[in-house]
Amino acid sequence: MRALVRVVVLVAVLALLNALLAGKLVPGFAMSPYHLQILNLAGINIILAVSLNLINGFTGQFSIGHAGFMAIGGYVSAFLSITYGDGIRSAFSFAPESVQNSVLLLVVLGAGAVGAAIAGFLVGVPSLRLRGDYLAIVTLGFGEIIRVFILNIDAVGGARGLGGMPRLANFFWIYLFAGATILVVSRIVRSSFGRTLVAIREDEIAAEAMGVNTTRAKVLSFVVSSAMAGVAGGLFAHYLMYLHTNSFTFIKSFEIIIMIVIGGLGSITGSVLGAVLYIVLTEGLREFAQYRMVLFSLLLIVIMIVRPQGILGHRELHSFLTRRRRVEPAPPATSG
Numbered sequence: 275m276r277a278l279v280r281v282v283v284l285v286a287v288l289a290l291l292n293a294l295l296a297g298k299l300v301p302g303f304a305m306s307p308y309h310l311q312i313l314n315l316a317g318i319n320i321i322l323a324v325s326l327n328l329i330n331g332f333t334g335q336f337s338i339g340h341a342g343f344m345a346i347g348g349y350v351s352a353f354l355s356i357t358y359g360d361g362i363r364s365a366f367s368f369a370p371e372s373v374q375n376s377v378l379l380l381v382v383l384g385a386g387a388v389g390a391a392i393a394g395f396l397v398g399v400p401s402l403r404l405r406g407d408y409l410a411i412v413t414l415g416f417g418e419i420i421r422v423f424i425l426n427i428d429a430v431g432g433a434r435g436l437g438g439m440p441r442l443a444n445f446f447w448i449y450l451f452a453g454a455t456i457l458v459v460s461r462i463v464r465s466s467f468g469r470t471l472v473a474i475r476e477d478e479i480a481a482e483a484m485g486v487n488t489t490r491a492k493v494l495s496f497v498v499s500s501a502m503a504g505v506a507g508g509l510f511a512h513y514l515m516y517l518h519t520n521s522f523t524f525i526k527s528f529e530i531i532i533m534i535v536i537g538g539l540g541s542i543t544g545s546v547l548g549a550v551l552y553i554v555l556t557e558g559l560r561e562f563a564q565y566r567m568v569l570f571s572l573l574l575i576v577i578m579i580v581r582p583q584g585i586l587g588h589r590e591l592h593s594f595l596t597r598r599r600r601v602e603p604a605p606p607a608t609s610g
Contacts, residue, residue: 347504
């Protein structure tokens with residue numbers, strides 16, 4: 275019951291904030307389109323960072339192909355909304371336009387998540403039998419294969435890119451799915467399956483010796499993470515209303531890795547912090563765009579030297595904010 279109340283409160287708060295930022299709640303007050311776009315892109319980055327941390331941080335595998343699964347989710351959802359959007363809306367013609375758009379967005383995001391999950395399964399089964407640098411190279415290669423494959427499909431625009439999809443995503447939907455991603459990953463980490471993933475991260479050989487099917491666990495976490503990246507790609511497509519494969523190069527995968535390394539591998543709140551810091555630094559350094567990647571590289575070097583575990587490391591933010599209570603030892607019992 276408490277969980278349901280929290281969900282209802284979260285949805286209500288997001289709806290009020292969305293109306294406030296769009297200028298529909300208080301007349302004359304609205305966030306500028308530029309700052310609103312930065313805020314929404316930060317929410318998409320949170321989904322990407324938290325989902326990748328499930329693989330790199332909690333499972334201990336080094337994947338560099340996350341942008342490929344984001345591309346699959348974005349292109350699948352955009353193609354469906356352009357091709358079948360009117361048909362889906364007509365099926366709910368009795369409902370208001372906002373309800374029609376919400377149903378359409380949920381349908382195409384679900385399809386994008388399924389497409390990215392299938393691709394994650396096909397990539398994960400052969401590649402996750404490898405370890406270390408070999409896994410990183412294979413996932414990087416698969417990410418580029420996905421991008422080049424999409425680049426040569428005329429049905430989704432090819433080299434021209436894909437446009438014409440309606441703007442269905444907004445602050446409400448982006449941060450609703452960001453909250454859902456954080457909730458799902460935190461529940462996974464606290465479950466018995468999450469303890470299996472952490473065991474694989476700490477010592478995969480010891481986990482196998484204890485009877486853990488490490489390949490199955492790694493593939494399952496890879497599929498879940500890929501599906502979340504597909505949702506982020508769908509939100510990205512239906513917010514900017516244009517897709518091009520240049521947005522999903524290996525540089526994008528490295529940017530997501532930078533987010534989780536800055537925040538801390540193995541920390542959900544660290545991923546959120548890293549995603550927000552990255553978008554803030556990116557926009558703050560826009561005047562030095564040609565030196566931006568150099569500055570990020572120097573920042574990573576400094577973090578690796580000063581604090582290699584990231585800002586939060588494996589811990590969550592609330593563990594730093596809450597103070598442990600000192601328990602005084604009980605006096606020894608005395609005989610009557």
